[in-house]
Amino acid sequence: MIRRLTAVFVALFFATPVMGQNVSGPAKARATTPEIPFDSAPNFLKLPPGLYMGEGTGVATNSKGHVFAFTRSGETRLFEFDQNGTFVKEFGVGSYGFAFAHAVRVDKDDNIWAVDEGTNVIQKFSPDGKLLMVLGKRPDPLEQVTTMPGGGQYSGANRPYSFHRPTDIAWDPQGNIFISDGYGDSRVVKYDKNGRFVKSVGTRGNGPLQFSTPHAIAVDGKGLVYVADRGNSRMVVLDNDLNQKAVWDTIGAPWAVCISQGPHQYIYSSNSFPTGNNFDQASMTGEIYKMELDGTVLGRFGKAGHGSKEFSAVHQMDCRNADEMYLAEITQWRVQKITLHPQTTRATGGR
């Protein structure tokens, strides 16, 4: 009987057309990793009357502490709030490049980059909201009315200047641009700071330099590239020329990744509670890991759920300050501000 039920559940799972949500068990590091105490201010962002958050897919801060929320509302919209959570303005109202938000990042010059997986377009905005650069090309709707492609599944097209459901963006200290692309391709693309194609690596799979839904990306101060290979439940570390350097496979499925600033950088990875709201998975997902850049696990925090201090499909994280984080959640329409109180920085050998 149990076996039959299991078979039914397995069949149900594979019938779900969502990639990268396979949860086969808790992350290997979970049991051995100490918990980090923290507080949460879940209603930190104050929207004016008539404006609503939708699915919180993107969050980032600038050097002044302003918070940018990229949300799938009635339309996909990009909001700016100040450091106190007060609404400041909206970016790119009615833009051709907003259809299905995925991620927002702020570069070292405080420009705001919005990654949209609906239009396959990445927009660079100045702090005052002016469009500075466009990466990618939205498929002409004209083409789609007669030759509609499939549902955005993996194609491996690997085109130099077009994306297929891109997921995230990061920069090295020289301003080179790194893009995780994404659902329809399985690759990392590098451009120079002027948007000129340099190279791309990756095909779909679980071998070296292969990815299964590279869902987020971050670059550290030395220019190393960290790819959240969500479907393979691993973090893949690349050098600046996109050669593979390391694989971390003890931290569950990395949905979101961020690296703190300052002389001692930390990397955070979220083994998010999947979007299906399947609470069978709640006990083995939801936590966020704090690590050294060499992959040493320092601690974890949070658990799956809709409540305060609980995390409901964390989709993007900002950790400009290592102990003050913003979390965008899909299945609870919010951005949580959390403050970590790390008790120890002692490495625990969680790798």
Place this chain on the structure above:
Amino acid sequence: MKRIITFMVAAAAVAVGGSLVAQSVPEINYDANADLISLPSYGEVAGVATNSRGNVFVYARTGHAVATLGDERTFYHGGSRLFQFDQNGKFVKEIGQGVYAINFAQQVRVDPQDNIWVVDSGSNSVVKFDPDGRFLLVLGRKGENIGVRPGAGVPASVPDAAARGAGPEGGRGGGGGRGGSGNPGAGINGDSFNRPSDVTWDRAGNVYVADGFGTNNRIAKFTKEGNFVKTFGHTGSGTGQFNQIRGIAADAAGNIYVADAGNKRIQVFDGEGTFKSQIANVGTPQAICVSGGSSQYLYASNSNDPESMDHGEIYKLQLSGQIVGKFGKAGKLPKEFGMVNAIDCRTENDLWVGEVWNWRAQKVTLKK
């Protein structure tokens, strides 16, 4: 021996990919201002044009085209907007909000009387507005039904029929413009456009529609009242044949210049459609323009394709086809060009360039 040397020179020319030609074309110095106008709603700039007062009109693909559901047939609208700016780049107003044919921006041009013409390749329509933005004339017709991606379980043959716009008349798009009933490229009559790309006028006010980059591959001529006169051109690569027409322009003598992009040439005709000459050393002309004034010049953009930063230069030519010089290259920085789809050249040295890749219109000033 002489023959061998000739052969080697030819081989060398092939090996460098024709750059010998490029080297012989002088570079024109220029300034570009990418910041003069800022779109109220960001998107791909398909068309840019000026009127006699220096006002700038931008036809952009912005927002989203929307397909209605719960209707007798799937219908598609919106997705582009027409903006007007003054000569200093200040936003003046939007024109054509909610207009039936505003769908997928392809081009905007201003005629000698300052009327504003938009060419829309989604609705297969050409719409004329007066200088204040009031509707005057429409050529072509939007399909009544537009196939969209079929749902799961729809037999494979059905979406194919839907994609051709099978309308209530059991034909194509209910008479609306998915190319009419003629065979592809058959030089069909009337105004059943298939992805029209541009419009121009002769001195008498006759209208010439570039039709286009779909299957028609012809020029359709209308009176100034909008009544059909004649059509010329077929699909093909021979004289008077076209493969993807991307632009059209007329000079003061009434000669018609057609950007025959797929054949990498500009063909020149008289107003009756009689072939006169061709210009075939300017790459793939994706946008063209004939300047105003007593001494006219032809401009043609060898725009980059969406997957490269190759080419992108704009050529300046005598009307005879002799190249004067070139300027610019493909890229995303200010002063670079990304998939140029429109050139406005009211005077010889003051141009506006509209870019699909970089979502902007740049004011370009050529220097002596």
